[in-house]
Amino acid sequence: AFDSGEYNIGNMANSLTLGCDCLGEIKYFDGITTDSHGNPWTIENAICMHEEDDSILWKHFDFREGTAETRRSRKLVISFIATVANYEYAFYWHLFLDGSIEFLVKATGILSTAAQKPGEKTPYGQTLNNDGLYGPIHQHMFNVRMDFEIDGPKNVVYEVDMEIPENNPTHTAFKAVDRLLETEQAAIRKADHDKHRFWKIANRDSRNLVDEPVAYRLIPTNAITLAAGDESFVSKRAQFARNNLWVTAYDRTERFAAGEFPNQATGADDGLHIWTQADRNIVDEDLVVWYTFGMHHVVRLEDWPVMPRQNIGFMLEPHGFFNQNPTLNLPSSATPSDHCNSTTTNHCSS
Ligand SMILES: [Cu+2]
Structure with a gap:
């Protein structure tokens, strides 16, 4: 199932409540969407924006002076949570003070289960109890469309791999x-952990x-691809999920990885794999x-009866976008009443 294109995930956004889904100083935004007849429909407090403490951002202890400088990280969190039948997907954009951006999907909710004969154990899932219940192995695939404007509209994409030179006497x-990706076909790529790509x-x-x-730079974490075979119906419909990276020349009509109308689509007409056949510059x-990223969900006992949230996502990090650490001017986050900032008995910095 395409939870976005077929189930219409935006219409399944929860109305968020203070103190449960977000904490602290919160700004809510209503979600304006349409019902199945095209009538406008408002989901109150569908989107939440707030700030969270995020551990240390940078620190150095000067062992000669006996002093330390520490700055704490904060992240601006913009989120919404959709309930798709049995499952919850919570979507988070995290904007950090150093210019990094994280996208996370937090997967939680109730497993979709199936039956087997009591006492038997299928190899295609995790047996959950002795009464004939199991959770099938499955995947959650996501694709995020990012219309980049790095300091202007004209951009390029490099694939960066670790390489070991031939003249390498100490083998260290x-x-x-950097390898410039020049055309759309050349930019259909997979992650490669061995090359630290x-x-x-x-x-x-x-x-x-x-x-x-x-x-x-785009850090390809959770870079899975579709486990179903290339000849499968699901693979033909979700060809975007067969590779991790796609790059296209901007076209305002190309909005969704599996095409504009995925309901009952065969995959033969629309989507990333069709557009990139033009092999544009x-x-x-x-x-x-x-x-494309996701969760290869090998079900475990601990996912039942309600699943602790699993984080799935990736990072965008400035890579030579700034000329130095852009957070040098951050004020120390400690306050006068804070034990971290006591000038006389500061156990954090003395
Ligand atoms: Cu799952």
Whole structure:
């Protein structure tokens, strides 16, 4: 099932309540959507924005002076939670003080279960009890469409891999090598842990301190692909899920990875795999980056009867976008009444 395109996940957004889903100073936004007849419909408090403490951002203890400087990280959290029948998907954008951006899906709710003969154990799932209940192994696939504008509309994407040079007498040298992705076909890529691969979206007309293009990097965490075989019906319909990275030249009609109308679609007409057949130039163009990730859910006993939330997501980090750490001017987060800031008996910095 396409939870976004078929179930219409936005219409399943919860109305959030203070103190349960978000904490602290909160700004709520209503969700304005449409019912099945096209009539406008408001979901009150569908989107929540608030700030959270996020541990330390940077620190250094000077062992000669006996002093320490610490700055705490805070993140601006923008979230909504959709209930899709048995399951909850909570979507979070985290905006950090150092320019990093995290996208997380928190998966929780109730497993979709199936029956087997009591006393038997299927290899295709986790037996949950001795009464004939099991949770099938399954996947949750996500694709995020990102219309990048790194310091302007003309961007490029590099694939960055670790490479080991041939002239390497101590066998300890390694380097990061940029490879420019020039066309849409060349930019259909998979993550590669052995090469410590990431992708870098850059603006070659905008240079940083050391004359390199300003850039953000996409860290491909939770970079799974579809487990179902290429010949399966699900794979033909969800071809976006067969690769982790897609890059397209911007077209305002290309909005959804599986196409505009996924209901009953065969996958033969629309979607990323169709658009990229044009193999358009993506060098110094207005680009859209599509990232496929997800959760390969091998069910465990602890997921029953309600599943502790599992985080699935990825990071966008400035990579030469700033000329130095952009958080040097952060005030110390301690307050006068805080034990961290006592000038006489400061156990945090003395
Ligand atoms: Cu699951």
